[in-house]
Amino acid sequence: DTEVTQTPKHLVMGMTNKKSLKCEQHMGHRAMYWYKQKAKKPPELMFVYSYEKLSINESVPSRFSPECPNSSLLNLHLHALQPEDSALYLCASSPRPGQSTDTQYFGPGTRLTVL
Amino acid sequence: EDQVTQSPEALRLQEGESSSLNCSYTVSGLRGLFWYRQDPGKGPEFLFTLYSAGEEKEKERLKATLTKKESFLHITAPKPEDSATYLCAVHPRAGGFKTIFGAGTRLFVKA
Numbered sequence: 618d619t620e621v622t623q624t625p626k627h628l629v630m631g632m633t634n635k636k637s638l639k640c641e642q643h644m645g646h647r648a649m650y651w652y653k654q655k656a657k658k659p660p661e662l663m664f665v666y667s668y669e670k671l672s673i674n675e676s677v678p679s680r681f682s683p684e685c686p687n688s689s690l691l692n693l694h695l696h697a698l699q700p701e702d703s704a705l706y707l708c709a710s711s712p713r714p715g716q717s718t719d720t721q722y723f724g725p726g727t728r729l730t731v732l
Numbered sequence: 733e734d735q736v737t738q739s740p741e742a743l744r745l746q747e748g749e750s751s752s753l754n755c756s757y758t759v760s761g762l763r764g765l766f767w768y769r770q771d772p773g774k775g776p777e778f779l780f781t782l783y784s785a786g787e788e789k790e791k792e793r794l795k796a797t798l799t800k801k802e803s804f805l806h807i808t809a810p811k812p813e814d815s816a817t818y819l820c821a822v823h824p825r826a827g828g829f830k831t832i833f834g835a836g837t838r839l840f841v842k843a
Contacts, residue, residue: 621775623775648829650829658835659819659821659833659834659835659836660776660819660833662830662831665829667829672828672829673828673829673830705773707775707776709775714829715828715829719763719764719823720764720766720778720781721766721778721831722778723768723775723776723777723778724775725774725775726773726774726775728773
């Protein structure tokens with residue numbers, strides 16, 4: 618079963634709020650990813666964790682803070698966001714980070730609206 | 733610079749009218765090319781991974797092919813439920829964990 622779950626499905630927050638997005642997979646995958654996707658645009662990579670270590674941070678503003686507590690869980694902590702941060706946030710995982718046969722599997726996403 | 737270009741941007745078909753979507757890529761060595769289907773407001777659903785020129789993969793009405801410069805997603809006798817955005821992505825050999833996505837082709841199939 619190639620399932621990645623994300624909670625919540627929808628989130629509305631003010632610019633002064635602190636909230637967190639959660640992602641979970643139980644496929645034994647060793648890499649997990651956060652993407653941001655605006656309407657009618659492709660996903661943009663934000664962060665990559667490989668074997669629970671942060672491997673890529675694509676110059677994302679510090680108001681986004683990732684956390685990987687264990688190999689199955691990935692969080693994205695949000696603080697002092699701006700309205701332009703409103704987007705679909707996607708989590709993905711892949712089984713064999715760094716290997717040529719690696720494929721990413723995506724979760725359903727969290728629709729974030731910042732007021 | 734590594735780049736992925738998909739065409740057309742949008743494609744409108746009648747039910748049963750077969751067609752192809754194109755994904756052309758420029759990368760410094762290809763580790764893998766991926767096709768995903770994405771419905772509005774949902775995460776991309778994995779369809780295929782292709783690794784080398786000449787490779788083909790099929791799933792129901794979909795068939796993906798790969799050459800050294802491009803990939804095609806052939807849709808045979810499409811149905812309205814095939815309507816979605818189809819994303820192509822490549823994993824460059826020197827790209828580490830990065831996957832480069834094309835902008836997608838929005839497919840509309842009318843009954």
